[in-house]
Amino acid sequence: MDFIGAYSPDNLRFLMEGLKITLFVAFIAIILSFVIGCIVGTIRYAKVPILSPILMVIVEVLRNLPLLLIILFVQFGLPEIGIKMTITFGAIVALTAFEASMISEIVRAGLTSVPKGQVEAARSSGLTQMQTLWHIVLPQGLRKMVPPLVSQFISLLKDTSLAVIISLAELVHNAQIIMGQNSNYPIPILLLIAVIYFVINYALSLISKRLETKTA
Amino acid sequence: MLDFSILTEYFPLYLEGFLNTIKASVLALIGSFLLGTVIAIFRISGVKLLQWFGTAYVEFIRNIPILIVVLFFSWGLPSIGVKLDGFAAGTLGLTVYTSAFIAEAIRAGIQSVPKGQSEAARSAGMTYIQTMIHVILPQAIKLVIPPLSNQFINLIKNSSVLTIVAGLDLMYFSDKISSETYVIFSTYIFAAMFYLVLTLPMSYGASVLERKWAKNS
Numbered sequence: 457m458d459f460i461g462a463y464s465p466d467n468l469r470f471l472m473e474g475l476k477i478t479l480f481v482a483f484i485a486i487i488l489s490f491v492i493g494c495i496v497g498t499i500r501y502a503k504v505p506i507l508s509p510i511l512m513v514i515v516e517v518l519r520n521l522p523l524l525l526i527i528l529f530v531q532f533g534l535p536e537i538g539i540k541m542t543i544t545f546g547a548i549v550a551l552t553a554f555e556a557s558m559i560s561e562i563v564r565a566g567l568t569s570v571p572k573g574q575v576e577a578a579r580s581s582g583l584t585q586m587q588t589l590w591h592i593v594l595p596q597g598l599r600k601m602v603p604p605l606v607s608q609f610i611s612l613l614k615d616t617s618l619a620v621i622i623s624l625a626e627l628v629h630n631a632q633i634i635m636g637q638n639s640n641y642p643i644p645i646l647l648l649i650a651v652i653y654f655v656i657n658y659a660l661s662l663i664s665k666r667l668e669t670k671t672a
Numbered sequence: 673m674l675d676f677s678i679l680t681e682y683f684p685l686y687l688e689g690f691l692n693t694i695k696a697s698v699l700a701l702i703g704s705f706l707l708g709t710v711i712a713i714f715r716i717s718g719v720k721l722l723q724w725f726g727t728a729y730v731e732f733i734r735n736i737p738i739l740i741v742v743l744f745f746s747w748g749l750p751s752i753g754v755k756l757d758g759f760a761a762g763t764l765g766l767t768v769y770t771s772a773f774i775a776e777a778i779r780a781g782i783q784s785v786p787k788g789q790s791e792a793a794r795s796a797g798m799t800y801i802q803t804m805i806h807v808i809l810p811q812a813i814k815l816v817i818p819p820l821s822n823q824f825i826n827l828i829k830n831s832s833v834l835t836i837v838a839g840l841d842l843m844y845f846s847d848k849i850s851s852e853t854y855v856i857f858s859t860y861i862f863a864a865m866f867y868l869v870l871t872l873p874m875s876y877g878a879s880v881l882e883r884k885w886a887k888n889s
Contacts, residue, residue, distance in 0.1 A: 457751070457752065520829070520868055520875055521871070522828075522843065523832075524835060524836075524843055525867065528860060529861075533856045533857040536856055537673070614736065614738070617739045618737075628737070632743075642750075642751040643751055646743055650732075653735060654735045657735035
């Protein structure tokens with residue numbers, strides 16, 4: 457184990473470049489999967505005809521597949537039917553597809569948790585379905601969604617590491633390159649990137665706990 | 673669009689990967705259940721040092737990618753002289769990673785048993801261990817089973833990281849088939865079907881179980 461050699465300025469700089477890609481991909485995928493997840497979850501909650509059952513099948517399939525397979529499929533399988541993407545874009549698409557299906561279930565569960573009486577009361581006092589959703593169901597449902605949503609975002613950040621398989625130059629990918637240079641490096645480098653992930657994710661989970669106590 | 677000759681021609685390879693995926697998942701489930709139980713007991717033991725260790729273990733592992741845990745076994749340990757093959761390294765990584773989640777599920781289950789129960793058992797003369805085995809754990813298990821079944825589904829999906837360390841799992845062989853045949857789309861679709869055969873019935877079962885037990889309690 458060679459901590460000093462492994463943590464040379466060049467290596468650290470290289471890891472930081474990887475971290476930047478990790479954070480960039482995670483950030484974009486979080487936003488996209490949140491938006492898509494909310495839309496899909498709401499459609500399924502409202503049981504929109506035709507659309508809702510189709511989405512159910514897609515969500516169930518995506519949720520029950522390994523993300524690694526989705527990443528490989530998007531990157532190498534889709535080009536065969538004429539859909540080509542850059543590595544970064546492919547990673548974002550695969551992550552978004554997988555995480556959005558997870559988030560849609562969180563959103564649906566959150567909305568469903570709002571007592572039916574609330575909806576009935578709102579509707580009978582003259583609110584339209586949209587108004588009921590917007591003013592009554594969403595504000596209450598959102599509160600319940602915050603903790604599982606944040607833990608899903610943490611999962612997403614961790615899951616970006618799987619894009620190593622399509623050689624996305626993220627944190628783990630760059631770490632692997634450094635580890636390959638010297639057989640004394642793996643443990644120090646793995647320890648360092650583990651700590652990096654831990655610090656970011658633990659901070660996120662602390663924020664989530666804060667929000668929880670605030671909204672409860 | 674789908675090339676079914678891939679499925680018929682390479683069925684033995686798919687099957688080998690499929691069985692290895694099941695093997696890795698089952699081994700990791702057993703291992704992580706045992707390890708998770710120990711960590712959960714550490715966390716509620718009341719002994720400061722054990723509690724601290726248990727909490728640190730769970731929080732650290734839960735917040736890092738599974739891939740890093742697996743890489744620790746496949747790159748880290750060999751660098752200090754402990755050699756493992758891809759399957760062993762991957763399965764150990766899966767075990768350690770999953771144990772943190774299972775420890776949390778078990779801890780939550782145990783702590784949901786009212787305190788009066790253990791107080792009553794202790795004052796009736798049972799030892800701490802006896803109280804655990806005869807009074808607390810049988811009640812906790814009901815709350816632990818649904819999250820545990822979800823963890824098992826996650827395990828099956830997560831076992832695909834074995835591919836990255838050449839762990840001979842379903843994804844690894846699918847990758848191999850696709851690089852041999854250059855037919856990628858179909859190869860991965862069939863791989864997906866193999867995964868869904870495992871995970872879909874299980875997640876359906878898990879949600880039924882969850883609803884049933886939510887009603888009972």
